[in-house]
Amino acid sequence: MIETPIVIHEHQFQRIKSILVRLCVECASRVVFLVDRDGQPIAFHGDIGDMDTTSFSSLAAGNVAATSSMAKLIGEDVFPCVVHEGERESIFISVIGRSLLVVVFDERSTLGLVKLRAKKASHEIAALLEDVARDSAAHRLSENSFFAEITDEDIDSLFS
Numbered sequence: 001m002i003e004t005p006i007v008i009h010e011h012q013f014q015r016i017k018s019i020l021v022r023l024c025v026e027c028a029s030r031v032v033f034l035v036d037r038d039g040q041p042i043a044f045h046g047d048i049g050d051m052d053t054t055s056f057s058s059l060a061a062g063n064v065a066a067t068s069s070m071a072k073l074i075g076e077d078v079f080p081c082v083v084h085e086g087e088r089e090s091i092f093i094s095v096i097g098r099s100l101l102v103v104v105f106d107e108r109s110t111l112g113l114v115k116l117r118a119k120k121a122s123h124e125i126a127a128l129l130e131d132v133a134r135d136s137a138a139h140r141l142s143e144n145s146f147f148a149e150i151t152d153e154d155i156d157s158l159f160s
Contacts, residue, residue, distance in 0.1 A: 012132050013043065016125065020045040023121040027114050029105040030089065034125065035060055037098045046104070060093055060102050083111065094122050099129060 031046030
């Protein structure tokens with residue numbers, strides 16, 4: 001099934017950014033991303049350095065897709081979170097519907113703190129993304145109703 005595209009308006013994007021900024025500060029994380037399940041970055045905040053954000057987003061989505069397939073193989077519907085712990089840096093990924101909240105953090109923070117703060121941010125982002133989807137659907141309906149008023153005769157009269 002093909003997903004219909006969504007449109008994020010400026011005020012909605014700014015709300016997303018403010019949630020990411022707050023999460024980044026509260027977790028003392030290096031960077032926080034919001035990514036769609038197709039691997040496209042939606043927004044991020046923090047120190048990306050020379051990181052290729054497009055590749056990182058794509059790999060995070062691929063990682064979640066692989067993990068979701070593994071979950072199904074063992075009888076789970078989904079793993080709502082994925083964690084990768086490194087020597088210096090770690091990654092926490094939370095699934096939010098068709099989006100992923102990705103937190104990259106180091107020894108300045110703890111996994112417990114990241115999970116706690118990310119859970120709250122995930123609920124806020126989920127509610128905001130529901131508003132975005134609802135607004136996008138309403139916009140599509142209004143566009144369709146505009147074109148529904150045009151008849152074949154109208155089109156023929158334009159070209160005759």
